[in-house]
Amino acid sequence: QAQLPPDDPAIATSMAYLASTYSALGRHDEALTLETEVLAFRKRILPPNHPGIATSMNNLAMTYSALGRHDEAL
Numbered sequence: 001q002a003q004l005p006p007d008d009p010a011i012a013t014s015m016a017y018l019a020s021t022y023s024a025l026g027r028h029d030e031a032l033t034l035e036t037e038v039l040a041f042r043k044r045i046l047p048p049n050h051p052g053i054a055t056s057m058n059n060l061a062m063t064y065s066a067l068g069r070h071d072e073a074l
């Protein structure tokens with residue numbers, strides 16, 4: 001992050017990849033924390049209808065589901 005501008009979308013992408021890795025390892029609580037941050041970051045820097053926001057919302061829903069928090073996944 002220190003070498004990129006603070007609103008660079010690559011930061012969100014890297015964080016999302018890390019969250020995906022956490023999920024693959026069964027570390028869903030850690031993935032949830034990162035995915036929540038990624039969604040907030042993307043909502044701040046991207047236009048409202050950007051597909052990256054939808055992707056983040058989907059990833060977050062999948063993690064809620066993996067944690068058995070199905071109501072929150074909807």
